[in-house]
Amino acid sequence: MTDDIPETDAARHAAKMARKKAARDRIMATKTEERGLVIVHTGKGKGKSSAAFGMIFRCIAHGMPCAVVQFIKGAMPTGERSLIEAHFADLCTVRAMGEGFTWETQDRARDIAAAEAAWEVAKGFIRDPARRMVLLDEINVALRYGYLDLDAVLAFLAAERPPTTHVVLTGRNADPRLVEAADLVTEMELVKHPFRSGVKAQPGVEF
Template identity: 75%
Template sequence: MTGAATPTDDNARHAAKMARRKEAKDRALDGKTADKGLLIVHTGAGKGKSSAGFGMILRCIAHGMPCAVVQFVKGAWDTGERRLLTERFADLCQFHAMGEGFTWDTQDRARDIAAAERGWHKAQALIRDPEIRMVLLDEINIALRYGYLDSGEVIAFLRDEKPPLTHVVLTGRNAPEALIEAADLVTEMTLVRHPFRAGIKAQPGVEF
């Protein structure tokens, strides 16, 4: 049929479009700083906040970068990530499970505060170590939400004492607005559907 597009025409248009896109991307990259320690927040009601954080820890390990994990809630859980990191990668990743379970499990505010403070003291020591390139503070946002830790003090420490090339990842729903404002990278996980609402319990390999 006269005037019909040919595969050659489609390929040419696609190549021209991709060339324009590459030029735009190259311009956007001009002048960007190559290396900076980032403050990263994973929050929101959806699943995957800790999972994303542990994915970043595994990337660090793959690059031979020393890293560390401090868990503020799931200390009593036997999780897959804890097994893997402590049994296979302890030479590159320190793992500190400082929590005692969710606050509705302990039902003891003073005990929860003490556990959160121990976790934060450990986190401070790890963050101050310039050899450690990433520190994951798993579920710290829960401790901040309930007032177990002072969010202003946490943010001030991260601003003033974090080494320039150290990445710190903070996970948990309901991240304080001040933390979100201070962060370099914020991802909000949105809940669309969750199997728990259909009567399906947490399962190995998915939740832990």
């Protein structure tokens, strides 16, 4: 009697999974559209840029040309940028055009000029239909501080982004209008962070 129980459980599990697969297949059959997406990574939690770079590396793995414009990060080297420039520069261009956080520069005019220059470079990358993904790293920070005009950014993405180009915008405090305009939005929630316990940013984890 007891020998029949595992077999019965296995049969129930198989039947349940078969029903689930059939339902999933029906849903997937309705998903036929393929187009470029506006993707936003925001929130107070860690991992916004890391997840975005993960998509950039996926593009590279698929042989898809892409580009990264970093709006806040500048002179300090990062692992992602070093890896791309050393091994994948033929597929991905990285432009680190920030000068650090606003409390480091302490010069609003300089911050605005840097953000505007980065946006001009980003627009050139986005306009190029050969580039399948463009990452605008920490642009949400520039938008939040008013270094860039959000309406102009949204209008450009709506009017000039090629139909198959993905644009990823990262950074805390994404504006509600950007969230509304985006196709895919992920909010990283902060649960626990070692910085609060006195642990500094470390290579391989933060950069």
